[in-house]
Amino acid sequence: MSNPSILILPGDGIGPEVMAQVTRIIDWYGEKRDLAFDVSTDLVGGAAYDAHGVPLHDDTMAKAMEVDAVLLGAVGGPKYDDLDFSVKPERGLLRLRKEMDLFSNLRPAQCFDALADFSSLKKELVAGLDIMIVRELTSGVYFGEPRGIFNEGNERVGINTQRYTESEIERAARSAFELAMVRNKKLCSMEKANVMESGILWREVVTRVHADYPEVELSHMYADNGAMQLVRAPKQFDVIVTDNLFGDILSDCAAMLTGSLGMLPSASLGAPMDNGRPRAMYEPVHGSAPDITGQAKANPIACILSFAMALRYSFAEGAEADRLEAAVESVLADGVRTADLLGEEGVTPVSTSEMGDAVLAAL
Amino acid sequence: MSNPSILILPGDGIGPEVMAQVTRIIDWYGEKRDLAFDVSTDLVGGAAYDAHGVPLHDDTMAKAMEVDAVLLGAVGGPKYDDLDFSVKPERGLLRLRKEMDLFSNLRPAQCFDALADFSSLKKELVAGLDIMIVRELTSGVYFGEPRGIFNEGNERVGINTQRYTESEIERAARSAFELAMVRNKKLCSMEKANVMESGILWREVVTRVHADYPEVELSHMYADNGAMQLVRAPKQFDVIVTDNLFGDILSDCAAMLTGSLGMLPSASLGAPMDNGRPRAMYEPVHGSAPDITGQAKANPIACILSFAMALRYSFAEGAEADRLEAAVESVLADGVRTADLLGEEGVTPVSTSEMGDAVLAAL
Ligand SMILES: CC(C)[C@H](C(=O)O)[C@@H](O)C(=O)O
Numbered sequence A, B: 001m002s003n004p005s006i007l008i009l010p011g012d013g014i015g016p017e018v019m020a021q022v023t024r025i026i027d028w029y030g031e032k033r034d035l036a037f038d039v040s041t042d043l044v045g046g047a048a049y050d051a052h053g054v055p056l057h058d059d060t061m062a063k064a065m066e067v068d069a070v071l072l073g074a075v076g077g078p079k080y081d082d083l084d085f086s087v088k089p090e091r092g093l094l095r096l097r098k099e100m101d102l103f104s105n106l107r108p109a110q111c112f113d114a115l116a117d118f119s120s121l122k123k124e125l126v127a128g129l130d131i132m133i134v135r136e137l138t139s140g141v142y143f144g145e146p147r148g149i150f151n152e153g154n155e156r157v158g159i160n161t162q163r164y165t166e167s168e169i170e171r172a173a174r175s176a177f178e179l180a181m182v183r184n185k186k187l188c189s190m191e192k193a194n195v196m197e198s199g200i201l202w203r204e205v206v207t208r209v210h211a212d213y214p215e216v217e218l219s220h221m222y223a224d225n226g227a228m229q230l231v232r233a234p235k236q237f238d239v240i241v242t243d244n245l246f247g248d249i250l251s252d253c254a255a256m257l258t259g260s261l262g263m264l265p266s267a268s269l270g271a272p273m274d275n276g277r278p279r280a281m282y283e284p285v286h287g288s289a290p291d292i293t294g295q296a297k298a299n300p301i302a303c304i305l306s307f308a309m310a311l312r313y314s315f316a317e318g319a320e321a322d323r324l325e326a327a328v329e330s331v332l333a334d335g336v337r338t339a340d341l342l343g344e345e346g347v348t349p350v351s352t353s354e355m356g357d358a359v360l361a362a363l
């Protein structure tokens, strides 16, 4: 039988720098744990635009559809700010999400014990925090038609369409309920049903799916109140499910609460492929960080933990995922820190690759 | 000459309780400062629905168009959760905003010195915080057509439309630049121009309006990053301008950062009327708080400070607004606290009307 396959798309900015450390860890699994992967690498985002004039080449898209999992670094940067909308780096990422049909985006907001002091929130509010945000990723205002800038009378009008079908809501809800079942059986759904009809349908469908998961305690919250409650008392949440745009904002808000932005991974999952594995892409929550690109300062942990999520969700290697996560925790407990996590007494500032060294040593 | 006129719409939940204290303060101004107002009162939200079967009666709407300023308490409550969308309490509020054409919603997020400990953020990050969020209030996904729940094949689809014309963006931007000019000349505009064409037009128009305010330092930020930055380091902001939906979420997030939710007022301003005053509605940022309704626990300060904003923006009585705000600050400095602000040592818990007493005494 052939090895499971991974397509690595390092992307822009610090993407390649953090991904280089993940590659070393993938190699380690092949050598030491008899878990070899067929790894290929390609371009996405600004890097793809520079090479091909598009932020994702059709060949790359085709490869992404064939592999068992995609690992993505980050896309975007000031160099590409003035590009036409249709070829912006982000379009490459959005095309992957859409064509791979990755409807369930899992964004853990977890506060690492060793790092609770980095949160802007009071320590007692975030220590031990462990939320999972499930963001619908293939629909809503990100993809709805009509969209564009049109002439209307003497002026222009910018239009985007928020659009959710029952089945789109249902599959996202179902994946959130499944997660709630293996966590604390508590799910909060967020929308603006008081203002938006799409939110009414969202709430109705989530409530209907709840019938299949009676053990889960379901609550509903308006998204504006959700943002408030995340800031006020984040530990009241376990799993949160929400739409693409609210998920974008609320998950970033939640990620920042933890103080561990450089630490947070994400998984974007679709329907099972022929081999039973879900179609999947894994990426750190942080962006391309142009301000620190090329300085060996980037924290590779979010990207490393994204690979841990791949081990768990794509390769059914939960024990190996645990091993990798434990290695990261022990490195942090030892006080090893990249530049984003300085400020404490007695910590050793390390470079991106030294952090990779430390994780490999802990493995 | 006749007195300036105010329409009071106490609404639902704690709305009537907090508004009762404002009425006393309005009376005080008539008696002690020779500043008499013609005050009328009417129903909005669930209270209007109970009386008339609609969340805002046409007669009330007509009155709102005639007065110099509207003061609104709060709308909504669990009793009305299952009402049809078209008659939900919120529709009354939204109709007022739309028909009065209140395009510029000013939401100060201010941290009161005496209350900095109430923030979930570390004190040094919020002490002295004073942000002004300008939220576009009459357009965007709140009002765009088409909207509704439609049949499509075998299932239903929920649709809302995000829609901004150049002139809608321009007038909101202009009001934000004007505010920046009388504050710290720093404006940050937030959208998702990397994903939404309406965000591209937003950014373009804001940039164009900037030419008329060259002294203002303008920056642009994606709204998800905006949420992060508000949590990470809120003091980096002075004035923020954003659209209706992002403004809903980001202003609630910012309000919660201050720890002073029961303290925060808002002003919604439209174009000048024949008498030169802007069409205007003032309301507290907090909601109807059904959990504490009828217990004399509600904090009336947000509503009182909303009247202070009315003095400043509708009645050109800036010195009287300062007087009222100073009275509130001195009451807080004296340790007078409603139930939402307990937790410190040596504070006196007071009821809603006792807080009103204290503010009147300080005046
Ligand atoms: C880069 C951008 C298109 C993307 C999004 O808006 O979804 C990012 O913010 C994210 O959250 O993954």
Ligand SMILES: CC(C)[C@H](C(=O)O)[C@@H](O)C(=O)O
Residues within 6 Å of the ligand: A194, A195, A224, B090, B093, B094, B248
């Ligand atoms: C009550 C509701 C309709 C309203 C809104 O969504 O605008 C509220 O959340 C607000 O921010 O004023």
